[in-house]
Amino acid sequence: MLPRGPVRTAIIVATFTAAALLLSLVYLFPPTFTREYFIAFVTLVALSVAATLLHLKFTEAGSTSSMDFVPELGAILLLGPSGAVLVTLTSELISESLLERAKPAYKKLFNASQLILAVGLAGLAFVEFGGLPSLESFPIDRSFAPFVVSVLVYFAVNTGTVSFVVAASEGASFLPTWRRLTGGLILFDLTMSSLAFALAWFYVQVENPLFVLFAIIPLIGLRYSYGTNFELQRLNTDLLRLMVKTIEAQDPYTSGHSLRVSECARAICQELGLRGKQQRNIETAALLHDIGKIDVAYNEILRQKGPLTPEQRQLIRDHPARGVDIVRSIRSIPGDVLACIRHHHERWDGDGYPDGLSGSEIPLGARIIMVCDTIDAMTTARPYRDPLPISVVREELIKHCDAQFDRAVVDVVLRSGILERIGDHVPAPSSRLITASKPTPEVVTGSRTN
Numbered sequence: 001m002l003p004r005g006p007v008r009t010a011i012i013v014a015t016f017t018a019a020a021l022l023l024s025l026v027y028l029f030p031p032t033f034t035r036e037y038f039i040a041f042v043t044l045v046a047l048s049v050a051a052t053l054l055h056l057k058f059t060e061a062g063s064t065s066s067m068d069f070v071p072e073l074g075a076i077l078l079l080g081p082s083g084a085v086l087v088t089l090t091s092e093l094i095s096e097s098l099l100e101r102a103k104p105a106y107k108k109l110f111n112a113s114q115l116i117l118a119v120g121l122a123g124l125a126f127v128e129f130g131g132l133p134s135l136e137s138f139p140i141d142r143s144f145a146p147f148v149v150s151v152l153v154y155f156a157v158n159t160g161t162v163s164f165v166v167a168a169s170e171g172a173s174f175l176p177t178w179r180r181l182t183g184g185l186i187l188f189d190l191t192m193s194s195l196a197f198a199l200a201w202f203y204v205q206v207e208n209p210l211f212v213l214f215a216i217i218p219l220i221g222l223r224y225s226y227g228t229n230f231e232l233q234r235l236n237t238d239l240l241r242l243m244v245k246t247i248e249a250q251d252p253y254t255s256g257h258s259l260r261v262s263e264c265a266r267a268i269c270q271e272l273g274l275r276g277k278q279q280r281n282i283e284t285a286a287l288l289h290d291i292g293k294i295d296v297a298y299n300e301i302l303r304q305k306g307p308l309t310p311e312q313r314q315l316i317r318d319h320p321a322r323g324v325d326i327v328r329s330i331r332s333i334p335g336d337v338l339a340c341i342r343h344h345h346e347r348w349d350g351d352g353y354p355d356g357l358s359g360s361e362i363p364l365g366a367r368i369i370m371v372c373d374t375i376d377a378m379t380t381a382r383p384y385r386d387p388l389p390i391s392v393v394r395e396e397l398i399k400h401c402d403a404q405f406d407r408a409v410v411d412v413v414l415r416s417g418i419l420e421r422i423g424d425h426v427p428a429p430s431s432r433l434i435t436a437s438k439p440t441p442e443v444v445t446g447s448r449t450n
């Protein structure tokens, strides 16, 4: 059954537009039905299906990235826009029946439609910019520029339509969704498109199309190289999360704290336009910011219900440095992550610890973690109070701008809807609620043991 709202509209529009485009292309560029055409068609479909079967799950969102666009873009150069669309449609039907039997029909329909739109419009762009699809000759100089245009059109339509539907279904903004789904791989995909150009050239040069099937060998190599790399990264992340869970198991009031701080930091990074490595480093630092508390010296403090002694307060102030010492032993953790962990309790006015840095001396990631850490402390229950309402959190953030927090980071939180999304998950307060007029000092310094 079709989902409701803008997603439903998008699927219907994409399906009808794709059907109209398919018919128009077949009418404008009729297939030739020669033996050569048929052999090329079967070869390209076989390559496309094989590439799909070797699909990779390696974007940050866990979405599938397949190399099937290589033979499909190659089909534009060899068979023209209509042939390329027919190759894509046939390959998609075969692949879906082999791989995705349980997938809802409307998802299959949308997937096929957006691929037809992407390949069809890319094919039209190729012809429109002077490209001449042919199985007999391959003029590199004349084909290259139109091919580049067609690749850009392909990825714009492909990633644009998918991101639009995903953003609409999640009620999220388009650009952050696009960044999340492409996972920084768009440049990799654009580079890999040159394989399509090489494939078409090779096909025209060799007499035997079976040789072209050898093109699958570099695809297998790429699949394993990127697949292995992705799996290793995921294993690293899982291990880090396990470490953090182990620490938080000691204190039920901070359960899930680091993960929520990391998610909040990611949302702020996306709103600030940070991406790739910088975003990943800040997320990782946010996840590990309190790792220093794994030290046995903190066991007693984490369980203690009463006020802290001066010695215990000093011990608490040591946890960022202890955290850096622990994380430093993981060689793959970059220096930027260590800096964010060390400075996540520095205040904008210089009154924080451990080094008393102020303003932009504090790494941006540490300033982001400081804000997220405090938001999470305020929006979760403590032994001495219930979660604070979002309106109070908002007031506290504004009140402590330029003293505790970087105003630029707070502005992003206030205008982006991040607070409201967090508020959706905050449990309803009970009678122990502390009102807006009397926020406790602990509120603005994060949780008591931070």
Ligand SMILES: [Fe+2]
Pocket (backbone or CB within 6 Å): 289, 290, 319, 344, 345, 450
């Ligand atoms: Fe901390």
